[in-house]
Amino acid sequence: MAAADTYRIATYATPLSRDGPGLLLRDILKAEDSQIATSQAVIAHIAPDVLVLTDFDYDLDGVALNAFADTFGDLFPHRFALRPNTGLATGLDLDRNGRLGEPRDAIGYGRFAGDGGMAILSRFALSEATDLSGLLWRDLPGATLPEGFYPPEVLEVQRLSTSGHWIVPVDLPDGPLSLMAFAATPPVFDGPEDRNGLRNRDELRLWQVVLDGGFGPAPDSFVIAGNANLDPADGDGFSDAMADFLADPRLQDPLPGLDTADWPEEGGPGNLRVSYVLPxxxxxxxxxxxxxxxxxxxxxxxxxxxxxxxxxVWVDISR
Structure with a gap:
């Protein structure tokens, strides 16, 4: 009997956002940026079959993404990105600080449209995606918004997804895989209303609603991958929500390591587990x-x- 094919699925919160549109493409083409070079070396070393990148600047024609993927030769012939909510202007004072047009007044924090979006690189073909990124926060079943913080006009435009929530079918040789990709807001940088903490929790809860069949038939065979910005035990945010999610019997936690990010111990949260690949x-x-x-x-x-x-973060899976 032939051995089952094994697939390596990975996610990487790469430092591939820049201060303005077009600058990421410039830095990729110049090939002088040490962060980009190191990120490329790590990806090539791990050589995933499917890779979810978070914090990757989006441009309409995918020029930067294609330029980045081309540096790996024929490793990633299939590339995918949608316009993220990061930097999507609202014209409203979303953080209620009395000023308009700031990064925190966008649907998701961003200095420009497309700042720090998401992307997928794959060895295998990708089929038409289901994009849940336009869902208003208030329309998530069981949503918990900061009480009394947002005026009605903000509730009319405030989407749940900070960057995006995508369900992308991957055409594996032995059958399809539903790749559920996302990147949630950090549960900090707010006030006593805890708008980012609440939003972060509901961005995770969206996947539970999907698995419950809340947006059509639930995916049969899937991998959830991306940056939840939430540790199940430490740091800010609703850690119990992450712990409960990891205990959901419909998915499994491969426990690749206790920490996926290294922030300062003094003046920062220290090491935390925030990125996940969950089959x-x-x-x-x-x-x-x-x-x-x-x-x-x-x-x-x-x-x-x-x-x-x-x-x-990477996980090797087979059927």
Whole structure:
């Protein structure tokens, strides 16, 4: 009997956002940016079959994404990105600080439209996606919005997704896989109303609603991948929501490592687990890991931060 095919699915919160539109493409083409070079080296070293990138600047024609993917030769012939909610202007004072047009007045924090979006690179063909990014926060079943904080005109435009929630079918040789990709807001940078903490929790809850069949038939065979910006035990935010999600019997937690990001201990949250690759229960997990080599070893420099605080998370699965 032939051995089952094994697929490596990964997510990486790469530091591939820049201060303005077009600058990421400039830096990719110049090939002089050490963060980009280190990120590329890590991706090539892990060589995933399907990769969800978060914090990757979006442009309408995918020029930067194609330029980045081309640096890997024929590893990722299939590329996908949709316009994210990050930087999507509202014309309203979403953070209620009395000023308009600031990054926190966009649907998702962003200095310009497309700032720090998401992208998918794949060895395998990608079919038509289901995009849930336009869902208004108030329309999520069981949504919890900051009480009394948003005026009616904001509720009319405030989407739930900070960047996006996509369900992208991946055409694997032995059958389809539904890739459920997202990148949630950090549960900080707000006030006593806790709007970011509440939103972060509901961005995670959206996947539970999807699995409950709240937006049509639930995916049969899936992988949830991306940056939840939420640790199940430490840091800010509703950690219990992440712990409960990881315990959902419809998915499995490969436990690739306890930490996926390295922030300062003083003045910061320290090491946290915030990025995840979570296969549905029908998959067999062959291996999993977080690319976090020992200090001074590997591709991430002497302090392990040559590509920023986040580390690539990968899981090997087979049917």
């Amino acid at each position: 549905s229960a029908d998959w067999r997990v062959a291996d999993a890991g977080v690319y976090w080599p020992a200090p001074g070893a590997g591709l991430l420099g002497s302090d392990g931060l040559a590509a920023g605080p986040h580390h690539l």
